[in-house]
Amino acid sequence: MWQYFMPTKVIFSKNVLEKNIDLFKNFGSKALIITGKHSSKKNGSLQDLEKSLQSAGVYYEIYDKIEENPTYSLIREAVYSLRDRNFDFIIGLGGGSPLDSAKAIAVLLKNKDMNVEDLYNASKYEQSLPICAIPTTSGTGSEVTQYSVLTDDSGYKKGFAHLSIFPALALIDPIYTISMNASLTRSTGLDALCHAVEGFVSKRATPVSDLYAVRAMELIKENLPKALENPEDLGARENMACASCLAGMVISQTSTTLAHVLGYPLSTFKGIRHGDATALFLDSIVNQAEKEIPEKIATIKKIFTDIGEFIASVGLKVSVQITDEELESWVNRAKQAAHNQWTRGIFDEKLLRHLYERVKKD
């Protein structure tokens, strides 16, 4: 049995904001833009978006206080200051953090009696405000997923899934990704790679998600090194943006696996970027799956030969101080994660411990 459902209208084009002004009008006359402090100003996307909304005659306000790894308190603060403004729709602009925050805010502004914790109880709500997602990095795939990942009050990342937060519209223009520096290009590119590979080897993979996953892997193998070598290579940037969107469509069907779970504490407690933190565990996801799905692993090997070596070749190297207590608590959390149900292979305590030991500074 398999099914396919991905209800987001996706438009991938040069000058995508300028060319699709009319689409904004369909959502209403009052928009809220959710973005970060700097990057959408630096890459020109905020200016272009403002111009398009003005041409469309849509009134808008900008909330630009989103930070990397958005926390519950950041969302609470945003909702508190925005809740009486009666917006018709939300526009998430930027990387994964603004997009995931936009999704949480869209639910909480629609359902005013809810609090942040209620986002995780899918039966508590049915709708969110309509969401338009404009990604300006190539990695998250959040523009085509029903997921949002926030950091809870104790510092752990926790994702929620709800059909209402599938963006109604995703507008992708790779030009905005050109200003990403090398480390952001690498970490976001590796995030997309993890989505494609994890989805491909997941027990939840489907014939459709596999098609997207293989294409995404091929595009990343070819284009991530090019984008790192020459940031202005628009062809490579276009292909990475396409790969990221395809890989997002993959996880919209399969979810992510244990590599994401293992990477989360490295991001929130050690400041390692999400894609980098996740990619540290990708080789083990592939190795563990080999016994169960040798043909699929052969497909991955045909593309990358050795996925761990590919990841190292784009410059990923992480070594952080981890205390025994941290290691213990992270291993315990990983053991309990729902993701184990669809991650292939046997990730016992010994292996989980070993995987964290690998990134531990002596």
Ligand SMILES: [Fe+2]
């Ligand atoms: Fe991710």
